[in-house]
Amino acid sequence: MANNRVLISGNEAFGEAxxxxxxxxxxxxxxxxxxELTQYMSRRMLEEDGVFIQAESELASINMVFGGSLSGVRxxxxxxxxxxxxxxxxxxxxxxxxxxxxxxNVMRGGPGLGNIAPSQAxxxxxxxxxxxxxxxxxxxxxxxxxxxxxxMPKAFDIADKYRTPVIVLGxxxxxxxxxxxxxxxxxxxxKEYSKPWALKxxxxxxxxxxxxxxxxxxELEELNLRLQGRYEEIAxxxxxxxxxxxxxxxLVVVAYGSMARVAAGVIRKLKKEGIDVGFFRPITLWPYxxxxxxxxxxxxxxxxxxxxxxxxxxxxxxxxxxxxxxRVDALGRMGGVIPTEDEVIEKIKSILK
Amino acid sequence: MKKIIYTRPKxxxxxxxxxxxxxxxxxIHRLVAEVIDELGLREKTIAIAPVGxxxxxxxxxxxxxxxxxxxxPLAVATAIKRVQPDKFVFTYQGDxxxxxxxxxxxxxxxxxxxxxxxxxVNNGVYGMTGGQMAPTTAxxxxxxxxxxxxxxxxxxxxxxxxxxxxxxxxxxxxxxxSLFSPPEIKKAKDALREAFNNQIEEKGFSMVEILSxxxxxxxxxxxxxxxxxxxxxxxxxxxxxxx
Numbered sequence: 194m195a196n197n198r199v200l201i202s203g204n205e206a207f208g209e210a211x212x213x214x215x216x217x218x219x220x221x222x223x224x225x226x227x228x229e230l231t232q233y234m235s236r237r238m239l240e241e242d243g244v245f246i247q248a249e250s251e252l253a254s255i256n257m258v259f260g261g262s263l264s265g266v267r268x269x270x271x272x273x274x275x276x277x278x279x280x281x282x283x284x285x286x287x288x289x290x291x292x293x294x295x296x297x298n299v300m301r302g303g304p305g306l307g308n309i310a311p312s313q314a315x316x317x318x319x320x321x322x323x324x325x326x327x328x329x330x331x332x333x334x335x336x337x338x339x340x341x342x343x344x345m346p347k348a349f350d351i352a353d354k355y356r357t358p359v360i361v362l363g364x365x366x367x368x369x370x371x372x373x374x375x376x377x378x379x380x381x382x383x384k385e386y387s388k389p390w391a392l393k394x395x396x397x398x399x400x401x402x403x404x405x406x407x408x409x410x411x412e413l414e415e416l417n418l419r420l421q422g423r424y425e426e427i428a429x430x431x432x433x434x435x436x437x438x439x440x441x442x443x444l445v446v447v448a449y450g451s452m453a454r455v456a457a458g459v460i461r462k463l464k465k466e467g468i469d470v471g472f473f474r475p476i477t478l479w480p481y482x483x484x485x486x487x488x489x490x491x492x493x494x495x496x497x498x499x500x501x502x503x504x505x506x507x508x509x510x511x512x513x514x515x516x517x518x519x520r521v522d523a524l525g526r527m528g529g530v531i532p533t534e535d536e537v538i539e540k541i542k543s544i545l546k
Numbered sequence: 547m548k549k550i551i552y553t554r555p556k557x558x559x560x561x562x563x564x565x566x567x568x569x570x571x572x573x574i575h576r577l578v579a580e581v582i583d584e585l586g587l588r589e590k591t592i593a594i595a596p597v598g599x600x601x602x603x604x605x606x607x608x609x610x611x612x613x614x615x616x617x618x619p620l621a622v623a624t625a626i627k628r629v630q631p632d633k634f635v636f637t638y639q640g641d642x643x644x645x646x647x648x649x650x651x652x653x654x655x656x657x658x659x660x661x662x663x664x665x666x667v668n669n670g671v672y673g674m675t676g677g678q679m680a681p682t683t684a685x686x687x688x689x690x691x692x693x694x695x696x697x698x699x700x701x702x703x704x705x706x707x708x709x710x711x712x713x714x715x716x717x718x719x720x721x722x723x724s725l726f727s728p729p730e731i732k733k734a735k736d737a738l739r740e741a742f743n744n745q746i747e748e749k750g751f752s753m754v755e756i757l758s759x760x761x762x763x764x765x766x767x768x769x770x771x772x773x774x775x776x777x778x779x780x781x782x783x784x785x786x787x788x789x
Binding site: 246253257259282395 | 589590595601604607610613614615618621622625626628629630633650651653654
């Protein structure tokens with residue numbers, strides 16, 4: 194029997210999926226727990242005739258991505274939480290200059306140097322813009338190594354289509370974990386987007402400029418209105434989620450990324466005990482699948498938000514289902530602690546009591 | 547018969563200047579434009595403007611330009627040149643951009659030997675923000691953050707960037723010039739030509755530092771500012787080829 198599966202880590206999958214999506218510039222700086230991704234790219238980019246640069250800092254990495262992107266090439270960087278903080282300046286400039294880019298954040302515990310254990314503590318930073326100014330970044334959160342092969346092409350497509358930086362949010366579990374992946378997922382069709390704005394020299398056209406400085410307030414507001422219009426369009430078009438609920442469910446667990454795997458285990462166990470619990474996993478964290486959650490809350494009145502962080506996504510769920518007859522609880526562990534299935538089951542039972 | 551000996555380079559737009567009277571940027575913008583025309587590079591040029599007074603360089607230049615975050619032009623330039631090695635890529639940076647907030651990017655692009663050209667405008671102050679001390683401010687020089695003059699014990703010493711870069715293998719050419727007289731301006735242009743040519747010949751990293759006047763924040767007349775650069779600034783930053 195032909196072997197159609199490969200065993201690959203999440204970090205390597207981010208890299209391979211990016212290459213298969215047409216990424217041809219990668220710049221990065223070492224930081225745990227995403228180093229396998231940088232190492233993978235240093236080798237694969239050479240094979241693909243792309244550009245790999247080990248930068249002197251995350252500040253340099255994100256600005257190298259800026260240079261690759263304005264040249265019209267699909268460009269990406271990756272890092273983990275403290276490094277992503279350093280990149281926020283550059284991400285704001287990418288947004289202001291309307292440049293596509295993909296930034297993978299394999300989250301670790303914080304704040305400060307924190308630790309290298311898996312975490313989801315950068316939810317607010319990722320979904321609220323992160324840097325200075327009125328901008329948002331689409332945020333995609335895969336929950337398995339296989340799903341990374343679906344998420345990465347999507348991330349590059351959204352980046353190119355809307356000319357925006359896109360965050361792919363993973364965590365230390367997803368990055369380090371190896372899972373079998375069906376080789377059919379490697380068949381990624383690269384969509385071509387026309388980039389007449391790219392700087393390639395002014396031969397046969399007028400000189401072009403890519404900038405984010407608009408000294409006149411009304412001109413800067415115009416840029417902002419254009420961006421906000423695009424964000425509305427993204428919110429309309431790009432929401433993605435996985436949902437498994439029924440009217441009989443007593444409660445819905447909402448979780449993303451690696452935590453959704455824990456949630457799935459919990460739901461299976463409770464089912465055996467005769468307790469029906471629904472499952473809702475946002476795949477896009479911004480735009481958030483608020484409408485869909487609201488719809489579910491018409492029938493089910495209890496929600497538990499499960500996170501490897503303080504209650505952060507909790508706030509988005511509350512905003513979505515806000516109503517006097519809906520109860521939203523949170524269970525989050527911080528500092529790299531992963532909530533156990535037993536802990537979650539106990540919480541659910543206490544809510545249902 | 548009339549012979550045209552002075553005309554606007556094609557690489558320079560016909561616009562009014564926003565720079566202060568006596569500022570050096572206008573001269574340097576023009577020198578860059580002249581050399582790009584002479585070397586036939588306009589249609590394949592991608593320039594990176596800094597944060598600082600010269601951020602608006604793209605209002606004057608008639609070729610593709612982008613604007614980098616403060617201190618980051620050489621990271622941006624590195625990627626552009628790696629992705630598009632057939633293009634001519636240069637950064638235009640002030641002392642604060644290149645030698646304070648962007649020192650890391652500067653040193654590492656130079657150390658990697660990126661095939662890039664840097665036009666380094668050293669006027670010894672932060673002009674755009676109101677004349678504060680720059681990394682290049684000379685000892686004794688008064689600025690809005692060194693009101694009694696720069697003192698090494700309190701403010702540290704001036705940064706000789708070219709002399710620092712000299713030791714790096716990736717660097718092929720470093721020269722410091724000035725604008726205080728027509729012959730000096732000609733030498734500055736010659737240095738730019740050599741630095742631009744190095745990139746065409748794929749020789750590696752080149753930087754030309756130009757000591758430039760800022761009469762507004764040195765609180766001098768334009769002529770006195772030039773004389774001061776000739777007599778005083780060149781003591782801290784001697785002119786000539788460093789590498």
